[in-house]
Amino acid sequence: xxxxxxxxxxxxxxxxxxxxxxxxxxxxxxxxxxxxxxxxxxxxxxxxxxxxxxxxxxxxxxxxxxxxxxxxxxxxxxxxxxxxxxxxxxxxxxxxxxxxxxxxxxxxxxxxxxxxxxxxxxxxxxxxxxxxxxxxxxxxxxxxxxxxxxxxxxxxxxxxxxxxxxxxxxxxxxxxxxxxxxxxxxxxxxxxxxxxxxxxxxxxxxxxxxxxxxxxxxxxxxxxxxxxxxxxxxxxxxxxxxxxxxxxxxxxxxxxxxxxxxxxxxxxxxxxxxxxxxxxxxxxxxxxxxxxxxxxxxxxxxxxxxxxxxxxxxxxxxxxxxxxxxxxxxxxxxxxxxxxxxxxxxxxxxxxxxxxxxxxxxxxxxxxxxxxxxxxxxxxxxxxxxxxxxxxxxxxxxxxxxxxxxxxxxxxxxxxxxxxxxxxxxxxxxxxxxxxxxxxxxxxxxxxxxxxxxxxxxxxxxxxxxx
Amino acid sequence: xxxxxxxxxxxxxxxxxxxxxxxxxxxxxxxxxxxxxxxxxxxxxxxxxxxxxxxxxxxxxxxxxxxxxxxxxxxxxxxxxxxxxxxxxxxxxxxxxxxxxxxxxxxxxxxxxxxxxxxxxxxxxxxxxxxxxxxxxxxxxxxxxxxxxxxxxxxxxxxxxxxxxxxxxxxxxxxxxxxxxxxxxxxxxxxxxxxxxxxxxxxxxxxxxxxxxxxxxxxxxxxxxxxxxxxxxxxxxxxxxxxxxxxxxxxxxxxxxxxxxxxxxxxxxxxxxxxxxxxxxxxxxxxxxxxxxxxxxxxxxxxxxxxxxxxxxxxxxxxxxxxxxxxxxxxxxxxxxxxxxxxxxxxxxxxxxxxxxxxxxxxxxxxxxxxxxxxxxxxxxxxxxxxxxxxxxxxxxxxxxxxxxxxxxxxxxxxxxxxxxxxxxxxxxxxxxxxxxxxxxxxxxxxxxxxxxxxxxxxxxxxxxxx
Numbered sequence: 001x002x003x004x005x006x007x008x009x010x011x012x013x014x015x016x017x018x019x020x021x022x023x024x025x026x027x028x029x030x031x032x033x034x035x036x037x038x039x040x041x042x043x044x045x046x047x048x049x050x051x052x053x054x055x056x057x058x059x060x061x062x063x064x065x066x067x068x069x070x071x072x073x074x075x076x077x078x079x080x081x082x083x084x085x086x087x088x089x090x091x092x093x094x095x096x097x098x099x100x101x102x103x104x105x106x107x108x109x110x111x112x113x114x115x116x117x118x119x120x121x122x123x124x125x126x127x128x129x130x131x132x133x134x135x136x137x138x139x140x141x142x143x144x145x146x147x148x149x150x151x152x153x154x155x156x157x158x159x160x161x162x163x164x165x166x167x168x169x170x171x172x173x174x175x176x177x178x179x180x181x182x183x184x185x186x187x188x189x190x191x192x193x194x195x196x197x198x199x200x201x202x203x204x205x206x207x208x209x210x211x212x213x214x215x216x217x218x219x220x221x222x223x224x225x226x227x228x229x230x231x232x233x234x235x236x237x238x239x240x241x242x243x244x245x246x247x248x249x250x251x252x253x254x255x256x257x258x259x260x261x262x263x264x265x266x267x268x269x270x271x272x273x274x275x276x277x278x279x280x281x282x283x284x285x286x287x288x289x290x291x292x293x294x295x296x297x298x299x300x301x302x303x304x305x306x307x308x309x310x311x312x313x314x315x316x317x318x319x320x321x322x323x324x325x326x327x328x329x330x331x332x333x334x335x336x337x338x339x340x341x342x343x344x345x346x347x348x349x350x351x352x353x354x355x356x357x358x359x360x361x362x363x364x365x366x367x368x369x370x371x372x373x374x375x376x377x378x379x380x381x382x383x384x385x386x387x388x389x390x391x392x393x394x395x396x397x398x399x400x401x402x403x404x405x406x407x408x409x410x411x412x413x414x415x416x417x418x419x420x421x422x423x424x425x426x427x428x429x430x431x432x433x434x435x436x437x438x439x440x441x442x443x444x445x446x447x448x449x450x451x452x453x454x455x456x457x458x459x460x461x462x463x464x465x466x467x
Numbered sequence: 468x469x470x471x472x473x474x475x476x477x478x479x480x481x482x483x484x485x486x487x488x489x490x491x492x493x494x495x496x497x498x499x500x501x502x503x504x505x506x507x508x509x510x511x512x513x514x515x516x517x518x519x520x521x522x523x524x525x526x527x528x529x530x531x532x533x534x535x536x537x538x539x540x541x542x543x544x545x546x547x548x549x550x551x552x553x554x555x556x557x558x559x560x561x562x563x564x565x566x567x568x569x570x571x572x573x574x575x576x577x578x579x580x581x582x583x584x585x586x587x588x589x590x591x592x593x594x595x596x597x598x599x600x601x602x603x604x605x606x607x608x609x610x611x612x613x614x615x616x617x618x619x620x621x622x623x624x625x626x627x628x629x630x631x632x633x634x635x636x637x638x639x640x641x642x643x644x645x646x647x648x649x650x651x652x653x654x655x656x657x658x659x660x661x662x663x664x665x666x667x668x669x670x671x672x673x674x675x676x677x678x679x680x681x682x683x684x685x686x687x688x689x690x691x692x693x694x695x696x697x698x699x700x701x702x703x704x705x706x707x708x709x710x711x712x713x714x715x716x717x718x719x720x721x722x723x724x725x726x727x728x729x730x731x732x733x734x735x736x737x738x739x740x741x742x743x744x745x746x747x748x749x750x751x752x753x754x755x756x757x758x759x760x761x762x763x764x765x766x767x768x769x770x771x772x773x774x775x776x777x778x779x780x781x782x783x784x785x786x787x788x789x790x791x792x793x794x795x796x797x798x799x800x801x802x803x804x805x806x807x808x809x810x811x812x813x814x815x816x817x818x819x820x821x822x823x824x825x826x827x828x829x830x831x832x833x834x835x836x837x838x839x840x841x842x843x844x845x846x847x848x849x850x851x852x853x854x855x856x857x858x859x860x861x862x863x864x865x866x867x868x869x870x871x872x873x874x875x876x877x878x879x880x881x882x883x884x885x886x887x888x889x890x891x892x893x894x895x896x897x898x899x900x901x902x903x904x905x906x907x908x909x910x911x912x913x914x915x916x917x918x919x920x921x922x923x924x925x926x927x928x929x930x931x932x933x934x
Binding site: 046049051052053054055057066072073263264265267268309310314315316317346348409435437438439440441443444 | 902
């Protein structure tokens with residue numbers, strides 16, 4: 001049976017699963033599965049109980065993992081925010097879509113409008129869609145979620161630490177429009193004449209600022225409310241919901257109910273609030289009879305921001321953090337869920353955020369674009385039938401520079417970065433070689449023992465040098 | 468309700484649970500619970516799936532953890548073999564029982580005969596008992612398991628890497644007696660006249676050598692067979708079974724069935740074989756109707772031996788390994804199991820191997836010795852009713868030298884060791900201070916921010932300096 005036929009049968013199986021009506025409401029639902037992507041900001045590989053954190057408690061995510069597939073070798077396509085998000089939504093490596101760095105506040109650019117997002121493709125096929133949370137793919141109008149395929153938006157358009165000059169905000173950001181005057185923004189931005197308030201980020205609904213500065217303590221709670229409302233009100237159409245949590249990116253905030261609750265400080269509080277949020281979303285799916293017809297995936301945009309010390313997360317047993325091509329920068333939690341359809345497992349197969357693009361399209365019986373290269377692979381056979389992941393390799397970029405490359409269990413580093421981020425050194429004469437399945441912490445360079453492996457990987461990596 | 472009354476009620480509850488006859492065999496069982504301690508050698512905090520290992524698969528231990536209590540802050544009393552074992556069996560810190568270093572092959576001493584072992588105390592109260600696996604508390608006759616309270620013994624008397632001089636073995640070790648000649652031992656020890664075979668350790672049954680050199684590939688399998696046979700044949704008496712696996716201590720060996728099976732090399736194979744073994748033991752308890760009347764605890768003697776690189780284990784997110792008082796040397800996996808009696812949970816409470824001594828005695832309605840200081844605390848209320856652990860602190864010794872001290876979430880280091888082991892530096896002028904619940908990896912010294920905490924901990928630590 002070819003991979004294509006097999007995938008087709010699986011899509012039929014998913015489609016069929018929703019026909020087993022569990023309630024009148026469920027019986028009236030459309031047959032194509034819903035898709036929900038839950039995307040954290042700077043959550044580390046080691047930050048959840050089910051990934052081994054000793055003191056942060058995540059019972060809802062642990063349950064999601066026990067009922068679904070928990071990936072232990074799942075990657076984000078970039079170790080920093082904007083490119084990671086662009087790759088998730090386009091299924092392409094950063095050098096292909098061109099979003100290489102962060103879109104700073106005030107910058108009037110964003111992810112190329114030539115890119116096709118998952119939202120755009122699904123919406124064209126009849127899906128309703130909503131983007132909730134951090135966008136960070138450009139905040140001028142043309143780059144905002146509603147112009148990139150989403151029906152609606154609720155969230156913070158860039159990073160929550162972008163402490164801004166309100167004059168510049170007002171002048172440069174298209175987000176301040178109806179109902180906002182420069183005087184009002186200025187007044188809200190300063191305690192007294194010169195001392196700027198911290199965390200001056202706007203909260204938006206669609207293309208309008210509805211709160212400034214956003215009350216960050218309430219963001220996770222409000223995102224959750226928006227998400228469950230969206231699910232509950234979706235009736236006729238299948239939907240795509242993208243929830244990009246603002247936490248646990250610094251500055252950290254938790255709502256009153258969660259602040260001071262965890263044994264792991266404010267960082268733990270924010271993760272435990274996200275865990276609660278995921279629980280609410282999955283419970284809503286259950287109560288709506290949508291749990292067996294919704295593909296849910298939980299992951300993170302990159303590893304923990306280690307320079308923030310106790311306010312940063314944990315990469316677990318991995319080496320390095322955010323901004324780096326060490327495993328800790330790019331290997332992240334990854335949990336797939338769709339009870340009855342996805343077969344519970346702990347998966348050590350290779351998979352990436354780009355694969356969520358392709359997998360979601362397959363599940364939605366929507367063709368993958370054929371006018372451009374898509375780097376994502378379809379994981380549905382792996383998730384639903386326990387087959388191997390079709391992914392054979394992974395390229396670790398820093399901007400458009402290929403710094404490391406993995407094939408099977410082997411990884412080579414062409415350049416080496418400081419573990420907490422920063423400029424890499426020069427190209428290594430002999431790449432470092434790690435066996436990631438015996439040595440996930442990248443401690444023991446085996447390049448001298450296995451020069452032939454280095455050579456093979458260098459050959460394969462060649463095709464990724466220039467995309 | 469006082470702690471004592473509460474504990475008494477809990478003991479009654481355990482005792483009562485066995486009265487609910489599940490089979491005729493179970494109905495005839497004695498009322499006091501059985502105790503099984505499963506003790507690995509050099510297994511690291513991060514080596515099991517349920518503690519976050521990405522590629523080693525431990526489904527039986529994961530199930531045990533899901534059905535029982537998985538501790539995330541569980542300690543062994545020493546970062547090296549012999550003292551760790553002595554503390555487990557006596558409930559006392561190393562400076563109290565005097566076993567401070569390793570009993571090398573050929574050494575004619577062992578753990579002081581004045582110490583009372585858990586086996587001795589339980590046997591006196593009518594328990595049958597068996598020691599299986601690595602002993603390493605002295606291999607002259609007076610120190611062997613049968614003279615330290617166990618009814619019988621099957622295993623390797625010391626470490627599996629103790630490559631010996633057969634002349635010396637024969638001369639010094641009491642283990643070679645009936646049926647062994649110096650010529651025979653010499654012949655078995657060498658490939659040709661001068662090239663010694665590796666891993667020349669004897670396998671013993673009670674006080675006799677039954678195989679030399681022991682076939683290490685078969686040890687885990689044979690230990691398992693011995694354990695399940697012992698359980699199956701126990702009928703009239705409650706029992707205490709101590710299984711001290713030889714693996715995953717180097718040199719690594721797995722049986723044919725497991726060698727090459729894991730994604731994580733030979734190290735992973737040995738851990739996966741231990742996982743299988745634990746599954747066999749728990750299944751035997753289930754099939755005998757003993758699962759709800761047997762307290763089972765799984766743990767390790769110390770952290771991973773990092774200098775062995777790919778043949779050593781993983782300390783997970785912790786810092787340092789075996790031989791050190793960093794967390795990675797002394798914090799180990801700890802899983803308690805007794806379905807129906809122990810309440811399933813993930814516990815972040817403080818607990819240690821010494822507490823297994825005290826807890827086991829409580830469960831067996833056996834008085835804790837009152838003629839000496841016992842450092843263990845009773846965990847039964849925590850395990851069965853979800854109360855807090857009564858343990859407030861933990862002292863980290865290297866031999867009899869107090870190098871670090873933890874109280875609540877805070878840990879001070881008085882001296883600092885290299886992370887892979889070795890001599891510590893001089894006493895620090897200001898101890899390092901870590902908040903282990905926010906910073907389990909011991910990355911961020913907070914001594915400058917919290918001098919008052921350092922002072923309080925130093926005061927408390929004072930009582931542990933001289934035991």
